Amino acid sequence: IQQVDTDSNGTPLFDTNSFRVVCSCPDGDRQQLESRSSNELYVCKHGKAALDSVLDATASAKIKANKEAAVAEARLKAEERKKYLIEQRQLQDREMPGERERIHYGLSKRSDEDIAKLVKKAAMTMDGLKALTKIFPEEVMPPKQTIRCGRCDQEYDPQIPSDSVCREEHPEDKCKMMWDGSKKSWEHCRRCGKDFRLDGFHSWGKRKRDDPEDEGPYCYETVHVPMEDYDEDNDPIMQNLDDSDY
Numbered sequence: 001i002q003q004v005d006t007d008s009n010g011t012p013l014f015d016t017n018s019f020r021v022v023c024s025c026p027d028g029d030r031q032q033l034e035s036r037s038s039n040e041l042y043v044c045k046h047g048k049a050a051l052d053s054v055l056d057a058t059a060s061a062k063i064k065a066n067k068e069a070a071v072a073e074a075r076l077k078a079e080e081r082k083k084y085l086i087e088q089r090q091l092q093d094r095e096m097p098g099e100r101e102r103i104h105y106g107l108s109k110r111s112d113e114d115i116a117k118l119v120k121k122a123a124m125t126m127d128g129l130k131a132l133t134k135i136f137p138e139e140v141m142p143p144k145q146t147i148r149c150g151r152c153d154q155e156y157d158p159q160i161p162s163d164s165v166c167r168e169e170h171p172e173d174k175c176k177m178m179w180d181g182s183k184k185s186w187e188h189c190r191r192c193g194k195d196f197r198l199d200g201f202h203s204w205g206k207r208k209r210d211d212p213e214d215e216g217p218y219c220y221e222t223v224h225v226p227m228e229d230y231d232e233d234n235d236p237i238m239q240n241l242d243d244s245d246y
């Protein structure tokens with residue numbers, strides 16, 4: 001058998017009049033007849049195994065072809081980009097001699113903090129702002145668009161990856177200082193059950209079996225959920241917390 005055509009969902013398409021699966025087992029004799037009368041393909045278990053291996057081969061051949069196409073496209077794009085940048089560099093050297101070196105040098109001699117200050121200062125004038133909108137178009141710096149998180153109630157901007165961290169520190173009034181002897185202490189949060197702020201324990205060497213483990217300063221740490229998608233009753237994170245007052 002050769003490769004088998006599939007529809008867009010990957011379901012194999014057979015022409016049951018011309019497609020033949022022949023096997024010498026007793027079931028094999030019946031399959032051709034049943035396939036003809038029902039317009040569906042009936043095969044014995046041996047035929048199925050053979051077909052499955054053909055379909056697997058077809059699928060993996062397609063995946064391989066897709067992968068190769070993607071790699072080729074990426075390589076082409078990278079080459080185009082490289083060519084474009086070489087052209088740009090030549091253009092810079094011609095039209096703005098020495099300027100690239102001057103800017104590179106200036107940037108290398110300033111801290112990130114100083115550079116941020118200069119940029120913010122530039123945003124105060126018309127010319128400065130015009131230059132900045134060219135360097136930072138909306139694709140790079142989208143306008144502020146905040147929503148509220150259903151879990152922690154904090155406002156956040158889903159367009160900014162670093163803005164998506166959803167976490168709550170252990171609330172002071174739910175934390176209790178614990179002691180082991182007079183030298184070892186730690187805090188225990190009864191909201192989440194975690195131990196943290198260990199003091200007097202060796203950070204190296206063997207942990208004793210009963211020693212608490214530092215589980216960090218947060219009751220939970222995950223990503224925000226937009227208010228409208230949030231279902232408090234089906235949030236395992238909140239269900240693990242004890243928010244009762246006692």
Ligand SMILES: [Zn+2]
Binds near residue numbers: 024025028045
């Ligand atoms: Zn068979």
Ligand SMILES: [Zn+2]
Binds near residue numbers: 193218
């Ligand atoms: Zn906690």
Ligand SMILES: [Zn+2]
Binds near residue numbers: 149150152153154225
């Ligand atoms: Zn949140």
